[in-house]
Amino acid sequence: MSKYLPQETFIVCSHQVNPSPGNILADPNVWNLSVLYKSEKKPLLTQADMLLKEDFECKSNWGKAVGWGFFWGGLITGLAIGAAIAFSVLTFGVGAVIIGVVATAVIGTGLTFALKSNATKCNPNLVDWKNPHPSVAFEGKKAVNLSSFMTCSVGPGILTPFIDEAEANSAAKNVAFRNMGELGLTAVISGLFGFGVGYAAGSTGGLGAGLLAGGKEVAVGVIGAYLVYQPISTWEAQGMQAMYSGDGNTTYDKMLESRKSMESSFTVDTPDDPYVGTSQTGAAGELLTLSYDKYRQNQNEKYIKEIMNLKGTRAEREARIAEIVTEMKKTRSGAQAVEAMKRKGSGKILPREKTSNKGNRVINEHRAETNKAMKNQAAEGFGGVMNVVGLVLPLLVSPLNEWTFSVLADSYANQSGGGVTINASQN
Numbered sequence: 001m002s003k004y005l006p007q008e009t010f011i012v013c014s015h016q017v018n019p020s021p022g023n024i025l026a027d028p029n030v031w032n033l034s035v036l037y038k039s040e041k042k043p044l045l046t047q048a049d050m051l052l053k054e055d056f057e058c059k060s061n062w063g064k065a066v067g068w069g070f071f072w073g074g075l076i077t078g079l080a081i082g083a084a085i086a087f088s089v090l091t092f093g094v095g096a097v098i099i100g101v102v103a104t105a106v107i108g109t110g111l112t113f114a115l116k117s118n119a120t121k122c123n124p125n126l127v128d129w130k131n132p133h134p135s136v137a138f139e140g141k142k143a144v145n146l147s148s149f150m151t152c153s154v155g156p157g158i159l160t161p162f163i164d165e166a167e168a169n170s171a172a173k174n175v176a177f178r179n180m181g182e183l184g185l186t187a188v189i190s191g192l193f194g195f196g197v198g199y200a201a202g203s204t205g206g207l208g209a210g211l212l213a214g215g216k217e218v219a220v221g222v223i224g225a226y227l228v229y230q231p232i233s234t235w236e237a238q239g240m241q242a243m244y245s246g247d248g249n250t251t252y253d254k255m256l257e258s259r260k261s262m263e264s265s266f267t268v269d270t271p272d273d274p275y276v277g278t279s280q281t282g283a284a285g286e287l288l289t290l291s292y293d294k295y296r297q298n299q300n301e302k303y304i305k306e307i308m309n310l311k312g313t314r315a316e317r318e319a320r321i322a323e324i325v326t327e328m329k330k331t332r333s334g335a336q337a338v339e340a341m342k343r344k345g346s347g348k349i350l351p352r353e354k355t356s357n358k359g360n361r362v363i364n365e366h367r368a369e370t371n372k373a374m375k376n377q378a379a380e381g382f383g384g385v386m387n388v389v390g391l392v393l394p395l396l397v398s399p400l401n402e403w404t405f406s407v408l409a410d411s412y413a414n415q416s417g418g419g420v421t422i423n424a425s426q427n
Contacts, residue, residue: 010168046141074194082202171411224276274394333366
């Protein structure tokens with residue numbers, strides 16, 4: 001005994017952003033619709049019926065529109081502010097208002113375009129039904145029931161049927177709310193990316209230098225997305241999938257398996273993809289250099305201590321001091337410390353407490369300078385609201401996407417009932 005699905009069964013897609021469920025229709029072009037749900041005179045659905053009454057508003061399509069709209073808006077804003085700072089062309093006040101108006105217009109144009117040209121049409125992209133009834137068929141087409149779900153190549157998306165309207169509405173609202181949240185993250189990330197590119201180009205004097213700086217920001221961003229955020233995003237998704245999964249036979253497991261079979265493992269097609277900006281990479285490089293400087297300063301401090309405690313003959317001590325001096329002079333802090341420790345007149349370095357104090361004072365001054373520089377680099381590259389947001393927000397996209405998928409799977413699995421029950425006999 002199975003609960004079969006009549007025409008106009010409600011359906012909810014994992015990628016929808018409109019808060020209402022859709023409806024499935026029987027396709028009269030592929031069979032004669034002879035098996036009817038008599039009380040309502042509706043044909044029962046088969047795996048050949050992949051026809052939605054109305055298209056969903058899909059987060060994949062909206063993601064592209066929002067991504068590009070906010071990218072260009074951020075680009076214009078960053079370009080104008082960068083140019084204003086570099087050349088003192090604009091003053092905040094009238095200039096800021098002009099920037100805001102232009103950027104808002106660009107964003108609005110992108111979103112209006114999305115509304116008018118929803119490029120994602122559901123019906124042509126529906127792939128097939130999963131888990132149709134193994135033995136019951138209507139006119140040679142396998143029947144579908146409340147254990148069946150549909151797949152879509154865009155996203156890819158999973159479409160789940162609901163008989164009860166209240167349950168369908170609840171599931172649609174929950175999924176749409178979370179998908180809209182993901183689009184909000186897309187907007188902010190894209191705007192930051194655009195702003196970073198525009199600011200890098202605008203704040204660099206000259207057209208050629210500006211294009212080079214902007215191009216560098218784009219290159220660093222895309223490479224950073226691949227090398228940094230792509231692996232992290234994958235690990236996050238895998239971790240959450242493991243948390244939600246059951247024994248392999250749950251509704252979630254079956255839906256996830258179908259989704260994975262259609263996923264592309266490596267795609268970057270819009271500005272909403274995470275990126276690492278040049279401010280972060282530049283800061284990281286400087287921090288690495290400063291960390292090495294700090295290591296050498298500590299090493300020079302140890303060399304001074306070694307000089308003060310040398311044993312052996314005078315010739316052996318002088319030979320070792322010469323070796324240490326040569327090594328210390330390879331760094332700025334070490335070279336200055338050596339000069340401070342030399343005795344006036346003879347130029348020798350003697351094992352005296354006063355000598356070591358002079359050398360260590362120089363090293364400590366350099367260490368304080370390095371610590372300050374490291375703090376400034378960290379604040380410039382990784383501090384501040386914009387940089388923190390730019391680094392953290394991309395890490396929320398994958399968990400939110402997996403959470404949305406889990407919520408849909410739970411709603412689908414917890415349906416109270418419905419459907420049409422008939423004897424399992426073939427026609």
